[in-house]
Structures are given as C-alpha cells and as structure tokens.
Amino acid sequence: MFDLHQRDTICALATPRGRSAIAVVRLSGPRAFAWRDLIFRRRRIAACPAFVALRGDVVDADDRVVDDAVCTSFPGPRSYSGEDLVELSLHGSPLVVDLVMKRLLELGARPAEPGELTLRAVLNQRIDLASAEAVDVVVASKTAAALFAAQRALRGGLADAVAPIRAIFVDALAELEARLDFPDDELGLASRDALRAQLGAAAAGLDDVLQGAQRGRRLSEGARVLLYGAPNAGKSTLLNALVGHERALVHDEPGTTRDVLEAEAEIEGVAVVVVDVAGIRDPLTGDLHPVERAGIARALSEVKKADVVVVVTPAGTTPFPPPLAACVLPVCSKIDLVEPLPASTLGVSALSGAGLPELRAAIARALGAACVDDDESLVQTARQEHTLRECRGAVEEASRSLKDAPDEVVCSELRRAARCLDRLLGKDVSADVLELVFTRFCIGK
Ligand SMILES: Nc1nc2c(ncn2[C@@H]2O[C@H](COP(=O)(O)OP(=O)(O)O)[C@@H](O)[C@H]2O)c(=O)[nH]1
Ligand SMILES: [Mg+2]
Structure with a gap:
C-alpha cells in the first residue's frame, strides 16, 4: 500500500534494463540535490x-569514476514529480546502472515503486489523476x-x-443551501425549472464525455472484431490473414475452433482485437x-462484446443468418473457388x-471514422468511466428528487455528483485507488 505522506527520496532506472546507448536513472525527493553533489562531479565549475x-x-x-554522464537537475516544484528531481543519463550498461543504483541506495535512497514519480506529481498537484492515467496510456x-x-x-x-459540469453542481448547491438557511423562503416553481434545466445541461455534458468513453477504450484496448459464421466458413484462416501470422489452427474438418481466440492487429491505424470462435450450428441438430x-x-x-461482427459465408452458399448485434458486416469467403x-x-x-x-x-469504416482520427475520447480507463457513470446517476437522482423530495435530498445528490468529479481528478481519493492506478505503471515513471 502506498504511504501517501511518505516524502523520502526515491531512485529508479527509468529506461529498460539491458545494453543500450543511454540509460537514465532518476532521483526524486528532498535529498536529491544533496546526493547528486556527492556522486556527480562537474567537469568545469560554471555558474549553475x-x-x-x-x-x-x-x-x-x-571516488572512482563509474561513468561519464549528463546530469539534468529539475528543481521542485516545477519538475515532473513536483519535487527536486535529478536525471542521470548514463551509458546504457547494466553494470554502470547497478553501481550507480547501489551508491544511491547506500546514501539512503529508496527504490521507487511503479509509477511513484507520477503519483508524487498527483500528490504535489502538478497533474490531476486522470492526466496521470493518460501518461500510462x-x-x-x-x-x-x-x-x-x-x-x-x-x-x-x-x-x-x-x-463546467462541476460548476453547475456548485451553483445549484449554493442556491439550494441558501434556501435551506431561510426555510420560509420556498423554492419557487420558476427556480425549480431553472435548476432542472441546469441539471439537464450537466447530464448532457456528462453524456457527451461518456459517449467518447467507449471510443477511448476501443482506442486504448482495441476494438473487438468478431469473425462469425458456420463451421468451415474460413473464419480461422481469415483471422490469420488479418493478423499476418498463423495464430489459429486451420483444418478442413468442421468444428476445429472451439475456444475463443484473440489476436491483436492494426486495421487502418485502429488497434483491433480480432476474435475467432467456434462455428455456429444448431445445437439441437446432430450429435x-x-x-x-x-x-x-x-x-x-x-x-454482445463485439464492436463489429463480420459474418463469414463461403461464396456460393446461402448467406449465414446474422446475429442480433449493433454492427454487422456480411462478407463472402473463399472467393477463389467461385467467380464472379x-x-x-x-x-x-x-x-x-x-x-x-x-x-x-x-471494418475500419464500420468502426466509425471517429475511431480513426478521434479527438473527442478523453476517457481513457475503466475507473474514469465508472466514476463518470456514478456522477451521471447522482444527477439523475437529483433531478428526480427536485420534483417532490425535500431540498436536502437534492443537495445530498448534488454533493455526491461533485464528489465523483473530484475523485475522477484525484482529489480525496483513497490510497488503494491510487495503488490500483499506479501499479500498472513502469518503474521510474
Ligand atoms: N479455397 C479456399 N479455402 C479456404 C479459404 N479459407 C479457408 N479455406 C479452407 O476452408 C477450410 C476451413 O477453414 P477454417 O479457417 O478452419 O474455417 P473455420 O471453421 O470457419 O475457422 C480449411 O480447409 C481452409 O484451408 C479460402 O479463402 N479459399
Ligand atoms: Mg475455425
């Protein structure tokens, strides 16, 4: 579990381990500059x-020279982590890196946890939590x-x-709470209508952001393209052709594919997961x-999970019945056998x-042009989407309560909605949420 109050000095190799042109070691925290001065000797003394x-x-x-290096110093609070930060660009030798890390640990540095520099950036309010998640994306x-x-x-x-959505909650709360202080001053019909309109605008704003969420997730995780059809239609062969290698077993015996196979591919700049499955036949017929x-x-x-279902029918046979799905793309396979x-x-x-x-x-067209050059999808992770949906639910409740419930109920839903947006951006989040976000990160990031 992260200790959110711990502000010791941490170090990490920020580049992959192994032989390379350059390896970068990062040192961040209150002792970073003091320890830099113990391990790094400038060639020429110059005004710094x-x-x-x-x-x-x-x-x-x-005092033996371990390496010839470039040392970049970033004073806090305007550094990546928001605290004093040193980056040593060393020769990319695992031995050099080990000796430098060993020296830093001797001096008292602690090896950084994955994503810990970015976590500090959030705790030091350099960036919000949603932006930090985007770093990983x-x-x-x-x-x-x-x-x-x-x-x-x-x-x-x-x-x-x-x-602007949060501003609506704050304004509405201010108005309602002012009324609560003067109980005789009933909230008039006109201002209830105005409030309802404001909440409608907030809901529409949230829907806009959420609409981009599915596209955002598709962009970062890959859109699911399902190959669907009868046994032997050529689905597995098509999967192999789309991904460019022999991912799936192909055989002329029907019923070869039984499990769900996934393979990553890029289709016209869109990351997709091509999904190959067993051929569909009526479970009631035959043994x-x-x-x-x-x-x-x-x-x-x-x-249900697919963004596009490609229904594969061998040329010259009756088209395979498409499933009930949002987006179906019928395609005729094995056209080398039947022409034209x-x-x-x-x-x-x-x-x-x-x-x-x-x-x-x-397929790219079916996934939507929006997917290809998308500038709307700001939601990048399931956590963000979930938090936004909870906020949307609170707005819904607040609007409903506005009809007949006491103002206190409306206020409490509005507060819940505002808190969701704060959590989205990392204000007032618990250590375990942060841990969940940052353990996915690389060490040194
Ligand atoms: N001629 C021809 N045969 C194909 C083509 N695609 C697949 N096949 C053959 O059809 C049979 C079934 O293919 P497979 O990909 O396993 O079908 P699946 O059951 O739908 O996954 C195999 O013998 C393949 O070699 C194609 O484009 N042309
Ligand atoms: Mg197959």
Whole structure:
C-alpha cells in the first residue's frame, strides 16, 4: 500500500534494463540535490542556473569514476514529480546502472515503486489523476490514434471537460443551501425549472464525455472484431490473414475452433482485437460434442462484446443468418473457388489475399471514422468511466428528487455528483485507488 505522506527520496532506472546507448536513472525527493553533489562531479565549475544539464563524472564511494554522464537537475516544484528531481543519463550498461543504483541506495535512497514519480506529481498537484492515467496510456499506446487521444487527455482534457459540469453542481448547491438557511423562503416553481434545466445541461455534458468513453477504450484496448459464421466458413484462416501470422489452427474438418481466440492487429491505424470462435450450428441438430456445444455458447456470448461482427459465408452458399448485434458486416469467403461475385458483395479469399484490403477498409469504416482520427475520447480507463457513470446517476437522482423530495435530498445528490468529479481528478481519493492506478505503471515513471 502506498504511504501517501511518505516524502523520502526515491531512485529508479527509468529506461529498460539491458545494453543500450543511454540509460537514465532518476532521483526524486528532498535529498536529491544533496546526493547528486556527492556522486556527480562537474567537469568545469560554471555558474549553475536552476534548471540545467551538465556533463561530468559519476563517482563511487571511493571516488572512482563509474561513468561519464549528463546530469539534468529539475528543481521542485516545477519538475515532473513536483519535487527536486535529478536525471542521470548514463551509458546504457547494466553494470554502470547497478553501481550507480547501489551508491544511491547506500546514501539512503529508496527504490521507487511503479509509477511513484507520477503519483508524487498527483500528490504535489502538478497533474490531476486522470492526466496521470493518460501518461500510462501514452506509454502503452499501440496506434497513432490512441496516442493522440491520450496526449490530449494528458494535457488535462478531461479536467477541462468536467469543469463546467462541476460548476453547475456548485451553483445549484449554493442556491439550494441558501434556501435551506431561510426555510420560509420556498423554492419557487420558476427556480425549480431553472435548476432542472441546469441539471439537464450537466447530464448532457456528462453524456457527451461518456459517449467518447467507449471510443477511448476501443482506442486504448482495441476494438473487438468478431469473425462469425458456420463451421468451415474460413473464419480461422481469415483471422490469420488479418493478423499476418498463423495464430489459429486451420483444418478442413468442421468444428476445429472451439475456444475463443484473440489476436491483436492494426486495421487502418485502429488497434483491433480480432476474435475467432467456434462455428455456429444448431445445437439441437446432430450429435454435437459437448466441447463444441460449449464453444458455440462462448461464440454467442462474444456477439454482445463485439464492436463489429463480420459474418463469414463461403461464396456460393446461402448467406449465414446474422446475429442480433449493433454492427454487422456480411462478407463472402473463399472467393477463389467461385467467380464472379455480384458487384455489391464484399468478398475475400484468405488464401489468395484477394479482397483483404477492401475488408480492412470496410471494418475500419464500420468502426466509425471517429475511431480513426478521434479527438473527442478523453476517457481513457475503466475507473474514469465508472466514476463518470456514478456522477451521471447522482444527477439523475437529483433531478428526480427536485420534483417532490425535500431540498436536502437534492443537495445530498448534488454533493455526491461533485464528489465523483473530484475523485475522477484525484482529489480525496483513497490510497488503494491510487495503488490500483499506479501499479500498472513502469518503474521510474
Ligand atoms: N479455397 C479456399 N479455402 C479456404 C479459404 N479459407 C479457408 N479455406 C479452407 O476452408 C477450410 C476451413 O477453414 P477454417 O479457417 O478452419 O474455417 P473455420 O471453421 O470457419 O475457422 C480449411 O480447409 C481452409 O484451408 C479460402 O479463402 N479459399
Ligand atoms: Mg475455425
């Protein structure tokens, strides 16, 4: 568990371990500059402005030179962590890194926990919690679209978007609480209508932000593209063709795929998870193996989770009935066997590769142009989405209470809504929430 009051000096290797051109060791906390002066000897004594990168020698306890390095000092509170921060750019040798880390630990530094520098940035109010989460999304982004969305979130986009919504809660509370102090002064019908309109605006604002949430999650986690159809339709072969390697087992015997297979791919700049499942056949007909029956049940439950369901039908056979899903894309497979196709049909041959570019384009279109160059999705994590939904629920309750419940009830829902937005941005959050957020981070970040 993080100790939120601990402000000791921490150190970490901020680059991957191994041989490389440069390795960066970070040191952050109240003793950072004092310890820097013990291990780093500048080449030339020069006037040292507050924020500066200097070339010099890193020395061990016996004053032996361990490495030639660049030392950058960032005085708090305007550093990444909000406290005095030193970055040593060393040669990328695991031995050099070990000796430097050993020396820092001897001096009394503590090895940083994952994400602890960013946690300190939040505790020191350098950035809000939603922006801190975006830092992790930036590092983990698999596509340019996800990266651009995360960069906007990193720059406080979510805080900016919810600020006017929070202002509505605060204004409404001020008005209602003023009435509570003067109980004879009943809240008139006109001001109830005005309040209801304000809450409606807050709800609409939250819906806007939440609408981007699904897109944001798709961007960072990948949209789910389900391959669906009869056994032997060519789904697994298509999965392999879409991801570019032999992920799934392919066989001419029907019922080869039984479990749910997932593979990551990039389709026109959008990160997707291609999902391959057992072929669907009527569970009542024939003597289905229990494992295949279970596979079909799993396949059907994947339909709900999918962003796009690609319904695969071999050319020359009756189209496979599409499932009830938000977005269905019918496609004709094995077109190398039957020619020509009706012009309006989207056809592919996973074997020859014919039609694959068109299928990719159609999937990208189906996922929505918004997904490709998205500038709206500020919500990046499940925690953020959950907190926003709770806020939305509180607004709903407040509006309902406005009709007949006492003003105190409305006030209490409005306070709950405001608290949700505070939690979203990391004000007043418990140590275990912070731990959940930051343990996903890299060490040294
Ligand atoms: N000619 C041809 N055969 C294919 C094509 N795609 C798959 N097949 C064959 O169809 C059979 C079933 O393929 P598979 O991908 O396992 O189908 P699934 O049951 O839908 O996953 C295998 O023998 C594949 O080699 C294609 O585009 N053209
Ligand atoms: Mg299969």
